[in-house]
Amino acid sequence: MLFGMICALGAAVCFGTATVLQAMAARAVGRGEGGDAALLLRALGQWRYLAGLALDGLGFLFQIAALRSLPIYAVAAALASSLAVTAVVAARLLRVRPTRNEWAAVAVVCAGLAMLGVASGTExxxxxxxxxxxxxxxxxxxxxxxxxxxxxxxxxxxxxxxxxxxxxxxxxxxxxxxxxxxxxxxxxxxxxxxxxxxxxxxxxxxxxxxxxxxxxxxxxxxxxxxxxxxxxxxxxxxxxxDRTREGLAWLAVVGFVIAVAGALALARFGEAPVAEG
Structure with a gap:
């Protein structure tokens, strides 16, 4: 079960970081001529975009491993937490300034996932x-x-x-x-x-x-x-x-709701935002 949770969090880190790297690559090449297809071709020449694709692939492998050993509710909440990863990485690499409420949402997501980690049973x-x-x-x-x-x-x-x-x-x-x-x-x-x-x-x-x-x-x-x-x-x-540990169903429900609510509060990071300033 610990292995499954590590894989689920690894998938979230991969997906969240990939979003920022791909956004950086797309902005580096600019919109230019030729529409979205041409933009994609130019982005494929950027190492950041290729690194993002590699992270997406690695994240999917982590997701598969997690789903084979954890309940779906735990993996789903962990994947939603990739928005928290994107917010943190965007703050560092894109110099985006999350608000206080958004930093609080990151902490809420982490708290919800911790509850799920304690309460989750095996698949x-x-x-x-x-x-x-x-x-x-x-x-x-x-x-x-x-x-x-x-x-x-x-x-x-x-x-x-x-x-x-x-x-x-x-x-x-x-x-x-x-x-x-x-x-x-x-x-x-x-x-x-x-x-x-x-x-x-x-x-x-x-x-x-x-x-x-x-x-x-x-x-x-x-x-x-x-x-x-x-x-x-x-x-x-x-x-x-899928079940929880004995007597901890309530904690799993609370953790799931908290993690998803925190992710919803970070929804603007679904596409890495434009750097401020």
Whole structure:
């Protein structure tokens, strides 16, 4: 269990730091000509952007390891804490000045994760039903269909719906990792959860990128945090048998709520902000 929590926090550190490095690389090359595709190609020539991609890959491996040994609710809250990491790293590298309330939110996230670390049990022992396995790719497809519909809304409603849908996509990834039984090619290719993982991850990145590019970072990220934490945590408890240590269910609930609330308070760091001054 300690190994799982270390992996979950390692994933949060990787994802949070990658956000800042990629933001620095994108700003170094400037918008220039050719739109987003040209910007991406120029960014790929920046070592910071490549380092960010490498950290994203390492973070995903940490996430897989954490989900194989910890309840989903603990991993989901830890991943949401990557916003706290982004805030701290942005303060250092981008010279962004978080407010007092945001520094307090970082401390709140840490306190919530500490509570979860104390209260979390091992991952649930249930394998997951066939229906749940097929529900993963079905949910991912639904996210892909709902995303464009949400994109037709206006203002903060559009950003919230796109963020929520992206969060649901990331949630599909979390649950699918738990459902996959074997990394062998044969079982992997015949497991519906595998396709849920691929479709969910692709849909999440597409919708989140759209939301952050055209709307409010704060609203979209807040929606993503809710979408990727609450649903997967409930699935883990109800269908996969995730439990807490004996008598500490209340502490796990409090820690989860506190960690997610702290992450929501840091939602503007969902895309590393422009350096001040």
């Amino acid at each position: 649930g022992g249930r394998a997951g039903s066939t229906e749940l396995r097929y529900a993963m790719p079905a949910t991912a497809v639904a996210v892909l269909l709902l995303g464009p519909a949400g994109g037709r809304l206006r203002g903060w409603r559009r950003d919230l719906v796109l963020g929520l849908c992206a969060g649901f996509g990331f949630g599909v990834v979390e649950v699918s990792v738990r459902l996959i039984d074997s990394p062998a090619p044969g079982p992997l290719l015949t497991d519906p959860a595998t396709y849920g993982l691929v479709l969910g991850g692709g849909a999440a990145f597409l919708l989140l990128t759209t939301a952050l590019e055209r709307g409010s970072v704060t609203v979209a990220t807040a929606g993503m945090v809710v979408g990727e934490t609450v649903g997967p945590a409930a699935i883990g408890v109800v269908w996969l048998g």
